[in-house]
Amino acid sequence: GAGVSQTPSNKVTEKGKYVELRCDPISGHTALYWYRQSLGQGPEFLIYFQGTGAADDSGLPNDRFFAVRPEGSVSTLKIQRTERGDSAVYLCASSPYRAGELFFGEGSRLTVL
Amino acid sequence: DAKTTQPPSMDCAEGRAANLPCNHSTISGNEYVYWYRQIHSQGPQYIIHGLKNNETNEMASLIITEDRKSSTLILPHATLRDTAVYYCIVRVREGGADGLTFGKGTHLIIQP
Numbered sequence: 001g002a003g004v005s006q007t008p009s010n011k012v013t014e015k016g017k018y019v020e021l022r023c024d025p026i027s028g029h030t031a032l033y034w035y036r037q038s039l040g041q042g043p044e045f046l047i048y049f050q051g052t053g054a055a056d057d058s059g060l061p062n063d064r065f066f067a068v069r070p071e072g073s074v075s076t077l078k079i080q081r082t083e084r085g086d087s088a089v090y091l092c093a094s095s096p097y098r099a100g101e102l103f104f105g106e107g108s109r110l111t112v113l
Numbered sequence: 114d115a116k117t118t119q120p121p122s123m124d125c126a127e128g129r130a131a132n133l134p135c136n137h138s139t140i141s142g143n144e145y146v147y148w149y150r151q152i153h154s155q156g157p158q159y160i161i162h163g164l165k166n167n168e169t170n171e172m173a174s175l176i177i178t179e180d181r182k183s184s185t186l187i188l189p190h191a192t193l194r195d196t197a198v199y200y201c202i203v204r205v206r207e208g209g210a211d212g213l214t215f216g217k218g219t220h221l222i223i224q225p
Contacts, residue, residue, distance in 0.1 A: 033212060042200060042215030091156050104156030
């Protein structure tokens, strides 16, 4: 079956611009996670959704980062006024239930020039 | 901070068993040990998890010491495709924080 799909796979933007990254989870998975991974580091937790609500957004680095999941399926990670330090691979994962095994997408590579 | 300690890198010959150690000396009684791996340019992939008993599936075996302070992931017959970064993670399965906390993992290189 289809796995977690993330778009775009690559995004190059200029400092100060607004960016949206999309995640299509596995159908029926209620839990959805966003992670960020810098070069040479393990993935860093950003936010977790259970259904439509953000159950844990403690990993969002600042208020420039925001994520939504309005219908409990597709999620969008939104980054305002991008900075060069935001350059990373943004990973999305979904799980069939809370605290279940996570299924990751291939990631969206963001480069801020 | 990650609650596990892993060697940064390991080599293993193709066809041999790869044994990846993980130290989790502060693990709580309700925390499970999970292993994920990440092949270059891909998202992490779930491998196996366990609480206190040894576990085996089609990918690997997980050996947890009796005191649960350490564990070993075993890939019985390593292939070149097993070259990846392997992450050992401890996590409460029910009622705890839901996000996985990744460390830097072990970069396993399978040599032909």
